[in-house]
Amino acid sequence: MASVEFTDLPIIDFAKAKTDRDEQAKKIVSVLESVGFAFIDNVQGIDYKGLWDCCQWLFAKPIDFKRKIMRKHWNSENSNIYRGYFPVVPGQPSRQEAFEFARDVKDDDPTISKTNWFYEKSIWPEEDGALPFKEFMQGQYEIMHETCMELLRLCAIGLGIPEESFTDLFNPNPCSTFRIMHYPPWEGQPPEYAKLEDDKLIAIPEHTDSDFMTLLTAFHYGGLEIMQANGKWAAVKTRPGSLVMNIGDTFSRMLGGRFKATRHRVIDIGEDRYSVPFFLSPKFHGDIGVNFLSQYTQEGHSHVPERFGPWVLHTMKHKKKYFEYTDLPEIEN
Numbered sequence: 001m002a003s004v005e006f007t008d009l010p011i012i013d014f015a016k017a018k019t020d021r022d023e024q025a026k027k028i029v030s031v032l033e034s035v036g037f038a039f040i041d042n043v044q045g046i047d048y049k050g051l052w053d054c055c056q057w058l059f060a061k062p063i064d065f066k067r068k069i070m071r072k073h074w075n076s077e078n079s080n081i082y083r084g085y086f087p088v089v090p091g092q093p094s095r096q097e098a099f100e101f102a103r104d105v106k107d108d109d110p111t112i113s114k115t116n117w118f119y120e121k122s123i124w125p126e127e128d129g130a131l132p133f134k135e136f137m138q139g140q141y142e143i144m145h146e147t148c149m150e151l152l153r154l155c156a157i158g159l160g161i162p163e164e165s166f167t168d169l170f171n172p173n174p175c176s177t178f179r180i181m182h183y184p185p186w187e188g189q190p191p192e193y194a195k196l197e198d199d200k201l202i203a204i205p206e207h208t209d210s211d212f213m214t215l216l217t218a219f220h221y222g223g224l225e226i227m228q229a230n231g232k233w234a235a236v237k238t239r240p241g242s243l244v245m246n247i248g249d250t251f252s253r254m255l256g257g258r259f260k261a262t263r264h265r266v267i268d269i270g271e272d273r274y275s276v277p278f279f280l281s282p283k284f285h286g287d288i289g290v291n292f293l294s295q296y297t298q299e300g301h302s303h304v305p306e307r308f309g310p311w312v313l314h315t316m317k318h319k320k321k322y323f324e325y326t327d328l329p330e331i332e333n
């Protein structure tokens with residue numbers, strides 16, 4: 001069996017960013033131009049133990065409990081098509097169950113069409129008093145969101161453009177998703193489609209994220225692998241108490257590929273694995289058009305405005321063809 005290479009990700013330190021913003025700003029730009037992945041240390045307010053407890057609580061519940069919050073794709077009695085729970089799906093190489101929610105928008109927000117399911121109200125599991133699941137997770141969402149805003153301010157400083165150049169894209173109604181995940185190990189004789197090189201098994205096939213920026217809590221688990229510039233996979237070393245940050249296609253494309261949306265995958269670790277990604281996504285009408293920087297630098301090709309919502313929907317349904325999203329309805333405005 002070939003041995004896998006391990007990689008230490010570069011570290012962006014929020015404690016240092018308070019005193020030496022320029023240094024961390026330069027670092028984040030150089031990281032995103034090369035590896036595309038970093039650890040984020042010393043983020044105030046992230047409660048890793050609380051996130052862990054939420055994973056344990058929800059995923060230990062029986063399937064009948066989870067059915068009540070399943071997306072309509074899997075439970076036709078429910079009306080939620082985008083938010084909620086999805087089960088492990090037999091026949092798929094992606095082996096995970098997950099629960100997803102978002103920040104709810106105001107019912108009477110005139111800028112949001114009632115048929116725009118990106119903004120559907122989140123559905124929540126019934127609580128049993130063991131922990132304040134909804135309240136806690138909503139609080140952590142806001143901390144993840146604010147952490148991303150700070151990272152984007154550092155990116156802007158490092159790129160030499162006004163500090164808030166990116167943050168307006170997420171104000172006031174981001175389409176971000178907060179997800180908690182459980183990867184049960186493959187059992188018995190795994191199917192051929194789950195097999196990788198060196199006797200490894202897939203938990204999530206290789207992909208780039210479609211969003212703007214991802215903040216992952218991976219606890220003490222290995223299993224995450226990233227594609228290096230030399231075309232080889234490297235296993236990301238674990239760093240409990242730190243977030244793993246990477247960027248998605250949306251951000252990379254806006255900057256003409258200058259920032260890298262790095263391919264990654266998750267390997268079955270032979271035991272239950274839990275992780276908690278926060279997928280930062282712009283507001284539906286946010287302008288994510290290419291040549292974004294030319295608005296500030298007056299260099300290169302001119303900026304071509306494009307709305308996030310229609311672009312990402314097309315990408316998910318027709319380009320990446322995520323099986324769980326293929327039946328999502330088109331959105332008219």
Ligand SMILES: O=C(O)CCC(=O)C(=O)O
Nearest residue numbers: 204209218224266275277
């Ligand atoms: O669980 C992980 O380590 C990574 C998950 C991931 O890449 C994703 O959900 O897009």
Ligand SMILES: [Fe+2]
Nearest residue numbers: 207208209264
């Ligand atoms: Fe990913």
